[in-house]
């Protein structure tokens with residue numbers, strides 16, 4: 001049997017029905033202040049709003065409500081100034097309650113009327129999540145801007161596009177760069193949706209069945225900046241879907257960053273040489289003096305694994321739980337904080353690493369070999385009336401011939417072309433130009449110059465700040 005914790009006067013939000021105190025081993029497991037401390041500004045804010053709601057409901061006098069509000073403001077100042085945390089502070093709510101008693105005296109004991117830590121922690125976590133979604137959005141936009149800036153310089157740079165990591169068809173460098181931009185645009189839409197899911201107010205749900213005092217939840221919603229009030233108190237204290245949504249968004253962003261990092265790492269190898277890394281986000285080797293290692297990109301790639309772990313950990317926590325609050329839910333914050341902290345470290349580093357990359361256009365275009373225009377050669381025959389199947393096989397023969405002879409396709413004699421297919425004439429050499437290959441692909445979303453210009457423009461538009469909402473006293477007069 002474990003020993004009880006040493007006898008000391010500790011501030012608890014519960015304990016009346018217990019004879020002996022909890023064991024030290026239980027406290028060590030149960031205390032969450034080490035994780036949830038960062039919720040304090042939100043807990044102070046919602047507690048102030050709750051004090052007003054209790055006055056509004058006739059539970060507190062105006063004086064009492066204001067004394068609690070002043071006390072909470074003083075608590076915030078103390079925490080901000082580095083107030084030491086005691087071993088007996090079970091969680092952030094207990095800490096704030098203890099300090100409020102020190103600041104406001106006995107009236108502090110009235111604040112917890114009608115509320116439970118169950119609706120309190122759900123509310124504070126949602127407020128924190130709403131804030132982090134906004135910060136993540138800004139950090140993703142910063143990376144998108146770095147991509148757009150690089151893309152703008154690569155519009156007319158030619159490089160191979162790969163499938164199966166084999167040279168496929170030439171594309172504009174901007175087209176490749178923007179292929180990493182649009183996934184992040186979708187991620188921002190997911191973050192926005194996650195923020196909306198978080199913006200539902202649980203406060204007023206009490207422990208599980210709803211508050212027994214006539215508090216105005218709509219006023220609480222407005223004061224705290226939520227979009228809606230939760231429609232069911234049992235659901236409100238157990239719903240962590242919003243955490244799962246943020247974790248999925250974070251994991252998806254992490255995955256996208258990992259793939260960008262992977263492209264850049266490969267392109268930065270001596271074998272490719274498309275990219276030269278800068279010095280601000282790379283490191284050297286303690287043994288090999290020549291090394292410049294793309295650590296920031298590698299850490300971005302590695303971090304995606306931890307974010308995925310966080311998502312899986314939360315979903316595994318939720319899947320077997322009975323509805324309502326269960327203590328397992330205390331562990332929602334660990335993965336939420338770890339994944340978002342990680343992402344907020346990784347995003348600026350990847351933005352910086354990308355911004356200082358120098359793209360080596362000569363190496364990029366030198367990697368475009370003539371066989372990459374094989375599809376264009378087949379299209380040439382199709383335009384002259386051949387079926388694609390027949391054209392595919394004729395060009396395949398030419399590719400084999402150039403490989404066997406060890407020469408680029410434009411070095412093959414004209415006789416090889418005409419014996420591969422009678423529709424080949426001297427103009428075929430144009431079809432072997434990479435610039436022409438790119439120029440032919442003007443379909444929307446293609447790599448043709450006009451299509452890429454339109455894509456760059458669309459990307460610029462996507463990053464414009466949303467129009468400010470028109471306030472009612474600022475209506476533009478109609479002519």
Ligand code: ARG
Pocket residue numbers: 032036091117118121325327329330331
């Ligand atoms: N620290 C707890 C958490 O994060 C607060 C809620 C505690 N609720 C309870 N019924 N013990 O979940």
